[in-house]
Amino acid sequence: MKKSTYLASALLFCAFTINALAQDSTKVNVGITPGVSLINIDNNSSKFNEYRDLRDGFYLDNLNFNLFNQKNGLFIDVEANKVLRKDQDALFRIGNVKSRWNLVVNYSGTPHQISNKAMTPYLDGGNGLYTLSALSGITKDGNDATGTPSLVPTTSQMAINDNILAKYMSSPLVLPVKLGTQRDRTSVALSLPDFKGLKIGVNFMNEQKNGTRYTNGTIGDRPPRTLNVQIPDPIKYNVSEIHANVNFNRKFYQLKLDYLFSNFTNKIASSRWQNLFFAPDAGKDYIATVAGTPRNVSNFGQRALAPDNFSNNITFSAGIDLPFDSRFNATVALGSMKQNQELLPYSYSTLGGDLLAGVGDGKNWNDVSKLPRLRAEADMRTVRFDMEYTINPIKRLNVRAYMRYYKLDNNTPTDQWRYVTQDAANTNGTVSLLNERYNLAYSYGKQKYGIDLKHYLPFWHTNIGVKVAKENITRDFREADTDESILEASLRSRPTNRLSLTASFLYGDRNGEDYNSNVTSQSYWYDFERAKADHDNPQFLFANHPDLRKYDVSDRKRNEFKFAATYIAFDKLDLSASYRFNNTDYESNVQAVAPMANTNVPLPKPSDANVKTPGQQLGLLDDKRQNVTVNIQFMPNEKWTLSLFADREFANYDHRGIYFNETARNEPTSAAIQPANQLGPWSDPNRIFNTITDEVTSSFGMGLNHEIIPGKLRMESDFSVSLASVEMDYSGYGSDATFIGQPWETFQFGFNDPEERKYNQYIFNISLEYNVLKNLIVGLQYSYDQYSIKDWSQGTESPWVEQVGSDYFLRDTSRDNRQGNRLITMGNYLAPGYSAHMGFLTLAYRF
């Protein structure tokens, strides 16, 4: 559009504004706060500027403009912070106090820095395509009996390949890549004048999120043959939302109608990354191999990224005041979420085609006509209904009753899908029959109702409360529906004007009704005849171990106790302390079962039908947390303010798991899997492991403010510390060198207590503000910020992970001769610790 048109519109706008202002008395305030900052940081860590943009040099900390016409009521507010920085905010508000309308335009930028030191050989070809200027050059090893090169090298060849990869990942081919995203959100909200109790508001929001995160690109057969590389993850999102609301308010009742439409668009539909390890066979788009398990592996991996989607939601709420000081609220909300992205093919490459006579359809695996449908057609509908009623039926008694209902219906059509394992097929063109799956339409419905009673006692401002509630959740295609009864008792009291106490205790007992660990059999569609002889038959044998209880649907008992006290020692000193204890126990009375007792799958040893599981519950067993908080606020006079704060949380949770061979489900007594250095049978209690995790997080803070010269010179300082440690105690299978006969560091299933993880942050700020003149304030601030991290899971060296030549190529210390044992990374410790000194000088000038 022509610039002249913009200019004319702007002038017209100004004319109206000036006209509105010209004749009347107008109050205008303008403020500007420029500054200079000096940052000295010892390490270019992305964590320093994780969600902010602090840099050396000049900056505009704040810009504000406020206009108010005291006669006609017009106001204009403009406020901008951290101008032109990635974390800037800007607000423009215009309205009229007399006619009661306002328009607000808001902008907010949010950076999210992930890494400043990531490196990758992948070149961004745009639109989610990642290619390499050269491949690594590792070779398959030898030929098998048929003369076909093998993808699984011998141990000696693997050692050669490791050196090749180490050199490759240390070469100039590996280049820096900035990891981080930027969100820019703009919203415009209009609130119209109230007309006879009716008020309308409209809000439009647009958000762009751009940048790069990191993810993994896997190609090839399942572990340990997977070729896994860490690759950039392109982010190019756009969200547009429109929200309209209508409120109707009367003395005794209020109505509200809300409508929200939200549209998400991902400008990049898929990610494709080149196979770093092997070039495709001549004339083909895949690498053929024969190893113990023959596979054709694609020359590119391909993954669907977050699909475009949209949602609608309409909510109607009503509230009415009724006799006896009571109130009734009701809310109904209807929503939908839809997504109909065009689907990718099963694989990026042909993989030689689905050619097996009598089984395949002859089509290539990258042919979309192999799919049962071409689009996702994903569709969910939600219904929410809430009712609440509160009444004081007699003196000193309050009763509150509520009912909540929520239903999510999944209308996504279910079809039969093949499973191409990470862009790899068998060399005869077939793919896994054991993973022929239906896309199940998970749905659930939740209902909760309860009643709260509160009785006010005639002394000490005391009330005692009892709450009773029941929540049940029904689910499609999940292991259990759940039904929970909840009871809570509470006490509040104020024995003196200075002391107030609160305490509460909650008990919840959830029952995971008729837990069905075989529910996942519904997700498979291979027929019995094709799979009956297969060892690893999750549909007709079992999938998850029968002793497992998934903690979101299992039995659960929870006890929560809270206590808080506030004491106002004298007018100038407030003390408060609180204690919270949560104990959640997922004990589900698991008994040993014989999962193959009634199976029709032929068993090599028929007596294995009577083999039982160990009968020890697997999964999350319990979770205990305690939290203590103390806060002190002291204001001895108008010049001094001191605040102290401390919080400590202790968390302890237990997990249990079991090592077992998934390809030997139908033969738990097979001699081949019994030795200690094998995965073992699902029935062996000696294969069980336990982890007990302890987290201790401590936060301390202190703030001191002092008016050195009241109204003239002011000092503010604060100091905060956050210290966290996470320790895992691992015991059981794989941790005892004596038991397994070899050092657990190099044993392929060996694991032991990892070293403690620590995250510590210290922040100190001190500032002085001096009123040089009535409208000029000079500010001087010094800040110190230190962050340190010790995390075995992010490091490149641990008892079971070692780097090979650099941070960018890791392998398991067992040094197994399969590629799945290796990982090409973008550099772990993606955000290392740092120590930073910062100085700021600001001048705040008010016109």
Add this chain to the structure above:
Amino acid sequence: MKRKSGYIIVLSLLFISMLLSIPSRGQEKSDKGELDWAKLNAGFKGATFVRNTKSCLECHDDVHGKYMETAHGRAFGLNPKGSLEAANCEACHGPRSKHAEEPDQSLKFSVEQYSAVCMQCHQGGERMHWKTSLHKTAEVGCVSCHTVMEKKSQSALLAKTNQLELCSSCHKDVAAKMSRNSRHPVKEGKVDCSSCHNPHGAPGSGMLVKGNVNETCYSCHQEKRGPFLWEHAPARENCMTCHDPHGTNNKSLLVTQSATLCISCHQYGGHVNEYRYNRVSTPNGNGCVNCHISVHGSNHPSGTKLTR
């Protein structure tokens, strides 16, 4: 596209100009929920409205300047709607004829009484569920969080300069989580407590703005909304099965380290439920998510195991 946005800007400017020209409508009758003051506090029995701000300022002039910079001060002063707003100071402090005759502290309100005062005008909209809310049940009132007489925050007349500082005064354990290793940008002011919670009350647990956890999370994480061809059922039911949105010591706001979390529900055998199975991935980096990348749901035809 540029042309379209240009027209939108021009139309918007014209619309704003129009709004600027709307004349104020003067005093209107408004059907606000005026209190029975004598029922609120027996000290008001027999008192009448003075309806003269100057008589209040004879003693309370010190608060007037800051009060006039607030929305209430401006609205009541310039164009009060109805007799309630026209009472200005007495709209909130009640009929003060007796107080004007004999000024004392006898008509000081409790927190709950102040809330009843505010609800004369502010019961609708986002505050519709106030009377049944968790905060009211916990005897928190309007003046616990708002200072009507002075503008301390950029918006909403909060009692502190920002929401985190305000909500932290009671929810210290939650505020402590905001400093953990993995967190939302609350300290930076990019996410507020009210981004997820309606402190005035909302149906559902936690006073969430959208009534349940997932729909609240989708307000900012629309890319996780799907729905997907392959759903991860516990993620669809409740994001908090795996995440603690206030802050955690683990990556990506997870309640525990990645592999530990996954083995809570997946014990399929082989590599699936083992910390170490002959590959570098499981105990390192993102754990199981090193391969099972699409953990929130997959739209790939071979995404059944969320590796695509």
